[in-house]
Amino acid sequence: MDFTFDVFAKTRGFFKAYLEELSLAQLNAIPNGFNNNIIWNIGHSIVTEQILVYKLSGLKPNVSDALIAKYKKGTKPDGKATQEEVDELKALAFSTIEHTEADFGSKVFKTFNEYTLSTTGNTLTNVNQAIQFALIHEGMHAGYILALLRALKV
Template sequence: MTFTFDVFTNIRPYFQQYLEKCSLETLNKIPKGYNNNIIWNIGHVLVTSQILCYKLSGLPMHVSDAMVAKYQKGSKPEGPVSQAEVDEIKELLKSTLSTLESDYQKGAFNNFQEYTVSTTGNTLKSVDDALQFALFHEGLHLGYIMALIRAVKN
């Protein structure tokens, strides 16, 4: 799984850059024809990786229940996000990945509950499967963010 964690380590800075370079208004803007925004997509990938790895392993997640409710699958932006929440997400992008890798190395994810993902129909049978799917999921949302950036500028 070294390669998977290497890719996570390389993809997360893209999300960080958007959080640092975009104004709060840009992060919160929902362009015409879209149903979410940049900050929702970044919060969503953060929460999803926590759900797929920790919750499905019966372990406590490293994000709040409020954050899960706000960014989980099926949610949508309900209002603007504050700069404080952007800063929290920015920090969690780093800290949760570091903790995830450490917990993985310690063998913490040994009680994984199988889960079939709606996106592809694949069944995740282990935390290794969950990590690989989470990486695909982050790439998918990175592309969506790139489209949102273009839409916001127009």
């Protein structure tokens, strides 16, 4: 899993760079033909990793319930994100994945509630699979962010 966590760190580095380098207007912009924006994709990626790994393991996620409600599957941007929200996601980009890696190394994840993925129909049966799929999911949303950047001509 070292490789998986290394890739997570690199992906989160891209997310953090976007949060630092793009304006609030660019982060919030929803170009024609899109249903969401850059900041939503970042928040959704962070929240989804926490849901797949912690909630399905019966543990408390390292993000607030309010953040989960705002960015979980089935949501979309509900207004303009503030600088405070950008700063929160910037802090969570690394802290959440570092916490997950530490908890994985400490064997904190003892149980797992199976979950069938709506996108592929595959069933996650353990935390290793959840972590691996969370990375795949995050890569998909990194691609969406690149498409949004092109549409915004950034």
